[in-house]
Amino acid sequence: MKCRKRFINLLPFIVTAFIMIAGLSAVTTDVYASSGDIKIVGIKAYNGKYLGTEKSGKVEADRRKVERWETFELISLGNNKIAIRGYNGKYLCAEGGGGKDVVFNRDQIREWETFQLVYVSHGKYALKTYKGKYVCAENGGGGKVVANRDKVGKWETFEFVKSEFELPDFEFEDEIALMAENGKYLTAEDGGGEEIIASSSRINSWQKFELIQSRDNKVALKVHNGKYVDVEDKKSGEIEADSSRIDDSTKFQIVYLGNNKIALKGYNGKFLGIEDDDNELMANYDKISRWSTFKLVNISDKDYNYEEFNLRAESSYNGISFRWNDLDESRVIGYNLYRGTSRGRKSSTPITDFPIDGTSYTDKNVEDDTTYYYIMKAVFKDGSLSKSSNEVKVRSEWTNNKNNKIILKVGSKYMTVDGKRREIDPRRGTKMIIKNGRTFLPIRAFIESIGGRVYWDGNRKEVKILVDDMDIRLWIGSKTAKINGRKKYNDVAPYISDSSRTMIPLRFIVENLGCDVKWDGPTQTVEIEVD
Known part of the structure; x- marks a missing residue:
């Protein structure tokens, strides 16, 4: 498949x-x-x-x-x-x-x-x-x-x-062939170890490239003999398929141009393209043109039917629960789950930081009453991934938008909202910290979890928080705030962190919202109950 x-x-x-x-x-x-x-x-x-x-x-x-x-x-x-x-x-x-x-x-x-x-x-x-x-x-x-x-x-x-939102992503197979503007397929001469030429009218083993995603969201191209395509000379852009490992010279950025057309950019900042005279692949194009554009041909892997995962999902009170069949392969060390909100389009980042051990899992980081699509991939000992499992569609259950109990912990990027673990700063990993004796955190996810809204005015550097009939205004660098239009002073001011996140003092917010708060010093945990 x-x-x-x-x-x-x-x-x-x-x-x-x-x-x-x-x-x-x-x-x-x-x-x-x-x-x-x-x-x-x-x-x-x-x-x-x-x-x-x-x-x-x-x-x-x-x-x-x-x-x-x-x-x-x-x-x-x-x-x-x-x-x-x-x-x-x-x-x-x-x-x-x-x-x-x-x-x-x-x-x-x-x-x-x-x-x-x-x-x-x-x-x-x-x-x-x-x-x-x-x-x-x-x-x-x-x-x-x-x-x-x-x-x-x-x-x-x-x-x-x-923008805080992600766009739907594109999909590529693990094994591909690339057709150049001259109508020929890129060929790793001798199956690897030599230059790459756009010279073949058909796809055999020398025309196949395995796409391997690196940790910095680029790809390496692995050829038939196990070597990697690399930019040999940063200045000239000379390319060969003779590298034994993945490093900067073997990593490429993919630009998807639509209709299965792509461009590839090397670590020297140049786009890959073929030379007019000998059709040799070089990394020496300053812009995307017809000669630096390639048609992507997906090649199906028929060696293993990964539908045997039989991924199943159902909504539960605390998230979305999954079960799947274990692949009886000694080289499998775990499984990655990938989430999306439209069919066939998932985030390239798995929903867990480490591979899942076992054949079941519950995704607690989901929104209420939302339809999600998931696929799974096996993780092998060498860090590579299997083909995708079957795709499953599931709708999360509806709960009250206004949650009653939130627990936060200093040094953690998660908060517990009515028993469900959620990120404090989704997709950015910001943690709640202590500064000058006060706890600070990005406030948006917390406020939205109790049914409120947060607005930002970049010109005035103003944070506006609306919860029920409460209107709280704070300004970056200022200890003066406004609560329903009346000035109120705090002993610390909001600030922009080194990672460019807006950090808000938690105590000032929850006390002015009238929340019941318990501060546990030994565990540095904050338990907040909302009426």
Whole structure:
């Protein structure tokens, strides 16, 4: 059966030097540097409204905040050119290459889906289309988005802000072949140990590459004789398949271009492409072009039927419970479960930090009344993964959104909410800490667990917390707060941590919300009960 690798973190767009505050942060002027960081963003128009898209692909700049359909991925194509992918999995297109509307309905990146990123000032950018027109949010935001402006004014400027949401990921098989622009497949000469040439009209063992995901969310390409493809010379971009281990020179970033087309970027910052004269693969292209684009051909592994996992799932009072068959293989050391919210698209990160031992598990980090999709992979002794199991669909049970008992512990990234373990700062691993004798933590997940909402005003550096009839306002660096409009002083101030997280003093919040709090000094545990 087909087995798929998920690489949501492999579509590289390079956006650096950002300040992350309460989950949203403005991208600074150095948008495309060389760090390889992934940036999932919201796009803010001049009047402060965000661009949003629908399943139909329609685009408007009328959203008040960044959620899933206001989340986009910037994909660096080199030479300051980008493509933009929406939550519907489609790419932003300037119809006609510019001069008409913009829509999110394209399956692949071509000229009309390519934009030049133009820096304006103060962290604001313009998007220039293939035909030289600029993208514009009519009236500065609040409605239609078009690509018909000849010059940049206020309505043609946009700001990128960090989004807390993930986009659906793409899927690849473990074993692939790559067809170049000349219609030939990339071939590891002699099965490995030599250069790679786009020379074969058919797929045999020398044309097969095994994709191996590295810990830093890149991939290595393993050839027939067990060697890895590597950039031999960083300056010239010379490539051979002769490395015995995975290191920086053997790791590549994948850029998915739609319709099974991909580009690969080496550690020297260049894209892989074939030379015109001898069709040899080199890492020396500054941008993605027809010669640095490859058609990805998935190859099914028929040696083992991983449907024998027989993964089963059911919703329970404390999460989603799983059972599966044990694979009778001595090289299996455990199992990874992967979660998603749409069919066929799961996060590339397993739901546990370490492989699961045994044949059952309960996922407690789920939202109420939400449909999830899961697959499983066996983890082998060498760190590699098996093909995917069958996919299961399950809906979590509904419980009261306002939880009554929360337990937090200093130094832990988890909190217990009515018996269920949840992350304090989902997907970021921030822990509750003590600073100047006070406990601090990112407050959003805690407040939402008791039925409240948290809002961030980046311009004023203001955190607004709303729970029932309580309105609490705090400001970064200030010991003055407001409780339902009245000033109140605290002995410590909120601050931005070294990891760019907004840290809020817990005691001040829970006491002003009227919660019943127990502080256990020996265990450094806080137990909070909400009426």
